[in-house]
Amino acid sequence: MKINTMAEMMANNETPDILFWVGCAGSFDARAQKITKAFATILNKLSIKYAILGKEEACTGDPARRSGNEFLFQMMAYNNIQILNGYGIKKIVTTCPHCYNTLKNEYPELGGNYEVVHHATFLEQLIEEGKIVLKEDHPFSEKNISYHDSCYLGRSNNIYDAPRKVLEALKTELIEMKRCRSNGLCCGAGGAQMFKEDEKGNKRINIERTEEALETGAKVIAAACPFCNTMLLDGIKNKEKENEVAVLDIAELIEQSMI
Amino acid sequence: MQLLPQIAFAILTVIATYLFAKKASEIRRNILLGRDEKISDNAPQRWRNLLLLALGQKKMFKNPLVALMHLIVYGGFIIINIEVLEIVLDGLFGTHRLFAPILGNGYLWLINSFELLAVLVIIVCISFLIRRNIIKLKRFASNDLNGWPRSDANYILFTEIILMLLFLKMNAIDTLLQSRDFGHYAQNITGNFLFSQYYHPILQHFSSESLMVFERICWWMHIAGIYAFLNYLPYSKHLHIILAFPNAYYARLEPQGKMKNMPEIQNEVLYAMQPELAPTETTGENAKKFGAKDIYDLSWKNLLDAYSCTECGRCTTACPANITGKKLSPRLIMMKTRDRAEEVGKSLNKNFTTINKERTLLHDYITAEELRACTTCNACVEACPVSISPVDIIMQLRRYLIMEESNAPQEWNSMFSSIENNFAPWKLSADTRDNWIKDL
Missing domain, CATH: 1.10.1060 (Fumarate Reductase Iron-sulfur Protein; Chain B, domain 2)
Structure with missing residues (x-):
C-alpha cells in the first residue's frame, strides 16, 4: 500500500484533496498506530487522494500549551503553520481530537487557516454518501457497543452525533454510559495528564471511566481519540477484562467491517 | 406624630440603599482590579445567552425538578418585588394598600398570586433545607463548604421562609381587620386572600387593637428583612441573583476547547524566527x-x-x-x-x-x-x-x-x-x- 507524503506529491506535481494529519500518538504509539493504519486503509480502499506530512509533521503543541508552556506551543505552531502554508494545504483530516482542536480552533489566529475535519465527521459523511458500505455479517454484528465521548471532540467542539452515526451504521446495539455526551466523563489523559502520573487521589480517572463502561455490559468500547483509547485499554487490562471486552477506534470498527 | 413612621421609614430606606450602593461599588472596583479584556463581539448572541442562561436558567434544566424548584424561589424573589414596591410607597406616603383602588379587581388576583408564590417558596425552601442538612447531598456535604459558606446557604433559606410567613401573616391580619371594619384597614376592602385567610382562626381571639400592632410589626419586619437581605447579598453566594446576568452576557462564545492566545x-x-520583523525600538513591555x-x-x-x-x-x-x-x-x-x-x-x-x-x-x-x-x-x-x-x-x-x-x-x-x-x-x-x- 502506497502512502504519499506531501513532499513526494509536490515532486510529482500533484495536489492531494486532503492532508491526513496523523498526530504523535498515531505515529509513535504502538496501539494508536493501528488506528492510523485502519484509517489509511479506508482512505486507500476508497481511492481518496490524500497525503501525509511524514517526517515533516510535528506535535501541534497541545500538551505543551495545556501544561502551561506557551513558548513551546508557539514554537510548534509557528513551524507547523510554515509547513502547512508552504504546501498550500486547504483541508486537513485527523484521527486525534487534540490535534483537531488545536488545528481548527487555535491555529487560525496564528495564521493557519484550514478546513479541519475530525475522522468521525469524515467517516460519517462517507457512510452517508454511500461510499463506505459495510458487510452484513461483520465481526461486530453480534456485539453491543458503548461509545466513550472524547472531551476534545464533545464538550470542546460539540461533536456528539457524528461518531454515533458511524457506529449506527454497524447496526448493532449502542448502549450509552451513565455519563455521556455533554456529561461525558474524561478518560484522564487531557490537559497533558497523559504525560505524567495522576496527582494524589484515591483512584485513577481511567479506572473510574472503565468501570462505568464495563457497567453497560458492552463487548466493545468505542472511542474516537487515541489517548482515550490508551486510557480505556489500560483500565480494561487493570480489570483483567481484555479477553472479553475490546477497546476500538471507530476507524478500526469500520475498516474491519467494510466490504 | 402621624409623620413619624414615614420619616423613620424614609431614613431606613436611604440607609439601606446607601449601604448597598457602597458595597456594590466596592465589588465593582474589586472586579476591575483584573486585567483588561475586551468582550464586545456578537451582541445578539450575548443577549440570547443572557435571556436563556440567566433569565431562563437553561442549564438548571439538566435536572427538571430542581430547575422548577429553583425557578419558584427565583420567581418568588422577582415577582414579590412588585409587592415590595407597594410596601415601600405605602411606607413613604403613609398610605395603606396604595395599589388596591388603582387596580380594582385585578388587585385581589395579584395578591392571590403573590400568596401562592409565597406558599410555594416556603415549600421549596424547606425542601432545599432538607436536601442540604438532612439528605446531605454530596455536593452540599462536601468539605468545600465548611464554615461560613454552609451557614450562608442556610441563613438565606431561613430568611426567605420568615419573610414569606411575615407577608402572609400581614395579609391575614389586614383582611381580618377589614371584616371587623376596623380603622384604616376598612378603607380598602379587598376581601380574603387565597392562603392568608387560613391564619384567621388563630388570630380571631385577639382584639383589633393588638392585631393592628401585630400587623405593623409584621409590616416593619417584612420590609426591614428585605432591606437586610439586600445588604446581605454582596457578602453572600446569593449575589448570583444579580451577577448571573452580566456573567451570562460576557460568557465566552468560542468553542470550549480553544485556549486564549498570548x-x-x-x-x-x-x-526570534524572523528577526527582520522585530520592532527596532523596544517598548517597556518586557516587565x-x-x-x-x-x-x-x-x-x-x-x-x-x-x-x-x-x-x-x-x-x-x-x-x-x-x-x-x-x-x-x-x-x-x-x-x-x-x-x-x-x-x-x-x-x-x-x-x-x-x-x-x-x-x-x-x-x-x-x-x-x-x-x-x-x-x-x-x-x-x-x-x-x-x-x-x-x-x-x-x-x-x-x-x-x-x-x-x-x-x-x-x-x-x-x-x-x-x-x-x-x-x-x-x-x-x-x-x-x-x-x-x-x-x-
Missing part, C-alpha cells in the same frame, strides 16, 4: 509577566466569574479529578479567587494606595497540586448554570507556574524536551515518525 509570546517567537500569579493578572471576567459563583458544586461533582479523590475542586478555585479579591478589597478599603502583595492567589490560596490535577475536560464549564469557567483561571495559573517559576513535574519537563528535540511528546526519534507505513 500574543506577546506569539510575537516573541515570530521575532510583563506570563500567566497569572494573583487576581491582578487574571481578566476582570475571571473575577466577575468568582463573584457570580453560587457555590452549588455542580462543577466539582462533574470534575474527573475531584471524583477520583484529587485535591482539585473547581468550585474551590472560584471561592478562593473571590476570597482573595475580597482580601485585597479590604486592604484597599483601609488604605487606598497600597495593594496587598504579601500573599498571592497562587500558592497562598490555590496550590500547584490542585492546578496539576486538571485534565482541561471542561466538564465544570459545561455544568455551571451561571457560565463560569474555572478552567480559564486554572490555565492562567499553570502558565505562571511553568513560565515564571519553571515549576513542572519531572515528567512534564521530559515531555517538553522531547517535543523540542523530537517534535513529539515521547523520547522517540523524529526519523521514525512515519515508520508505521512500512507495516502496511
